[in-house]
Amino acid sequence: MGLNRRKLLGTCVMAGLGLVWAAGPTLAGPEEKAKAMVAKAIALYDEKGEAALQVFNEGAVSGFLAGEIYIVVESRGPDGKVLAHAAAPKMIGTPLAQIADPTGKKFGVIMSMDATEAGGWFDYQWPDPTTGKLGQKKSWAVLHKDFVFIAGFYAH
Known part of the structure; x- marks a missing residue:
């Protein structure tokens, strides 16, 4: 019976290591997560138009606020304004x-x-x-249809 338990434990450990190894390369770093957040926001904007801005402002429930990575949308130009902000909707306008x-x-x-x-x-x-806390932030910004879509992360 002891041998079977060891064999089972060994099989589970090896399977677990295999899952960790297999999942490792697919785990996205903060740069990829920020880029993916912007791409997701642009896709929703293309689908819903300006109604997407309200979705972004709903924060975590919308999927556009994930820990330190969140979507911000700005209008373009010297008179630009914040149009959407998943982490701080009070900044809109x-x-x-x-x-x-x-x-x-x-x-x-x-x-x-x-x-x-x-x-x-x-x-x-x-x-x-x-x-x-104040931190050094690195943000990915993409111009799309005269709006700037932004998501970033903090260098820890």
Whole structure:
């Protein structure tokens, strides 16, 4: 009986290791998660139009807020505003020119002006909604139909 238990335990351990190994390469890092969040938001926008903005603002229940990664949508240009914000809906309507990190960097304006359809990374400081602490944030921003779709993560 003891031998069968060892064999069963060994089989379970090996199966478990196989699952961990098999799952390892498919686990996305924060960069991939941020890019996937933006792609998902753009797909919903293409399906629902501006009604998608309200969905984004529903936060975690909508699937557009997952821990520190969340969707933000801005209008484009020097007079751009926050149109959707999954982690802080109170920011909706805020002019981008009024948003700056502690160093004075107006990252919203920068992303609004410099984002392209191919997408790009932008760095700035911003409070982490999961900890409330200021952190170095890296965001993926994509220009799509005159809106900028953004999701990022904090360098820990």
